[in-house]
Amino acid sequence: MMNTAPNVKIIPAKTQTAENRNRFRQLRVAAYCRVSTEQEEQQNSYQVQIAYYTDLINRKKEWTLAGIFADEGISGTQTKKRTEFNRMIRMCRNKKIDLVITKSISRFARNTVDCLQYVRQLKDLGIGVIFEKENINTLTMTSEFMIALYGSFAQAESESISKNVSWGKEKAYRNGKVPFQYKHLLGYKKGADGKPEIVPDEAETVRAIYDLFLDGFSMTDIANKLTLSGRKTAHGNTEWHREIVRSILRNEKYAGDALMQKTFTVDCITHKVMKNNGERPMYLVTDHHSPIVDRDTFNRVQQELARRNSKRKISDKTITEQGKYSSKYALSELLICGSCGTPYRRQIWKSNGNRYAVWRCISRLEHGKRYCTNSPTLKETVLEKAILNAVNEYFGCRDEIAEILKANIGSVLEYQGQDEIISIENRLKEIDQSRNDLIGLIASGGCDEDKLDGEFAKLYMEEQSLKEQKEDLKEKMRLSADTQDKIDSAMDMIKDESLRLEFFDNVIIRKLVECIKVKSKTELLIIFKGGIEVKTNIEN
Known part of the structure; x- marks a missing residue:
């Protein structure tokens, strides 16, 4: 009986690498090198590495130089910001490089995940990576274990360095050494003695921001005013935003203090920075340098920031529990119903084709007489006239007020x-x-x-x-x-001097008045800052 078993000849597999695709042409070899810092000695090392790889590749007849890719002063824990490394990977994907050579795994990547990811990608393209220090060629090795092991060592080294850097920073903080980022700080420059020095023009802008905020202007209003006036930010721009104004108002450095470790890096791999809400200790150095604003002004601004941020909602229609600060009308902050204690709101009414502004109790507006049975609607023109009369009456008592003020200041200055x-x-x-x-x-x-x-x-x-x-x-x-x-x-x-207010001014009213209570449709009680109360009639 005939043997029907098939005659099978086994042809050994060939790994499709750049080395066996074409044995008769030179391998296009690229070198990757990196230095960790921008210090002068490291810069010399960077130049030495370039010279070394240029000579190494050109001395081998079977190799030709495909390029030397080098990143200066860049961390190896992430590849995102390593522009030369990423350019080299793109050239590999475009089949313009056959082999990559680098000093060590720690130079290639200090992140185990990134290291293995890119080695696998290049291996799939038939491109090997030679790590000189570890004597590893990724195309000839049969396991990724050694790369993972060395990559883990490199990552652990980065984590150790990161901890040492953090420890060094905290030690400097404890000793009162304050780092200043002058390029981001309006109003200061580095002085000849190495300490912060006030820049007069910029300091004037900072003081204007604090004054405008205490006058009742919103951060957006202040930003718009600064933009229109052509004032420059710390970066030299003339366009201002509320976030810039907010950061200036919150920055304790303008009062001469320095709070350190406001943020911290979560880990050295992701470089994620978080706001320090108590997870790390903070260090406050008081009276560290010359202030631009006095401490009393700075403290009043912080209180005003807290007050505006903690405004209660004044309507059930408000989605959140927080209300919204309005800088447009001073009475939005000051005018309250004497019957139920709810603030008043401005509205526009129409009558016989005419439009005019009125102020109404919010509780009465939204719930009718259910919670507030006796709150009058007041025309804005009549209301402002009554308030002006009260303010001028207040000014009329200036002799008495002046004596009280003089006595108070005298007691402070004594x-x-x-x-x-x-x-x-x-x-x-x-x-x-x-x-x-x-x-x-x-x-x-x-x-x-x-x-x-x-x-x-x-x-x-x-x-x-x-x-x-x-x-x-x-x-x-x-x-x-x-x-x-x-x-x-x-x-x-x-x-x-003859003091008299002729026109209703929101800024002046905010500075003078603490609260205005609507007692009835014919009477207001105005409480001035300092506790003086003046009753005034509303004349329709």
Whole structure:
């Protein structure tokens, strides 16, 4: 019987690599090198690597140089920002490179996932990667284990370096060393002594922002004003946005302080930065440099920011619990119903083809008389006239107010340094007595004079220091007295001036008035800042 078994001849598989696709042409070899920092010694290393790979590739007859790709000062934990690396990968995909050579796995990538991903991609294209330090050729090895192992070591090294850098930064923070990003900070530049120096023109812009905000303008309004006036941002642009204004208003550096570690990097692989909400310690250095705005102004701005951000909703139609600050009309913030305590809202009414503004209690608007049974609707023109009358009446009491203000300022300026001066004088007497005691001890032979030289020196140094402090305190007391004289002179001028508000001004009203209560359709109670209350009639 005939044998019907098929005659099968096995042809060994050939790995389709650049090396066996064409044995008679040179391999197009690319080199990749990278330095981790931009320091001068690393720059020299970068040049050396380029020279080394140029010579290595050109010395081999079977190789031809396809390019040297080098990234300077770029982290190896992510490939996203490594432009030369990405360009090399694109050329590999376009079949313009046959082989890649690099110093080590840590130079190729310090992220195990990225390292394996790109090695696999190139291997699928028939392109090998030679890692010189580890003596690995990805086309000839049978397992990815060694690459994964070395890649893990490289990643661990990056994580260790990242931790060391973070530790070094925190140590510097504890020692009060403040890093300044001057290119992002309006109002300051690096001075000749290395410390922050105020830039007068830019500082004027910063102060204007703080003043406008306290005058009741919204951040968007302030940004628009600065854009129209052609003021420049920290980056030299003349177009302002509310986010820029917000960052300036919140930045403690303008009060002379520095808060460090406001953000932190989650890990060295993703480089994700998060706001520090207590996950890491923060470090506050007070009075670190010259302030652009005084601390009282800065604190008032922070309080106003908190007030605007925490506004309660005033309508059931509001989706969130937070209301929205309006800078357009001062009365939106000040006018409240005397019956139910709900704020008033501005509306436009039409009558006989005419349009006019009125103010109505929001509770009455949205719920009728269910919760508020007695809240009048007031015409804006009549309302503003009544408020102007009250303000001018308030100005009419300026003599009394001036005396109260003068007394209050005087009490603030009265320098409480007299007790300190008395304390210093008492200590100076004690030092003088101690010196006499030491002289008496030497005269009686109870102690060698040489042994007491240190004690005499300590007493002398303390005495000189206390005398300087005493002179400083006296100078400050003289300044306080001069300032009080100037205040007295200014108050006398106020008494002689005729103060009267002719037009309703939102900014002035916000500065003067704390609250306006609608008592009835004929009466308002205006509470001024400082607690003074004025009742005024509404004349229809």
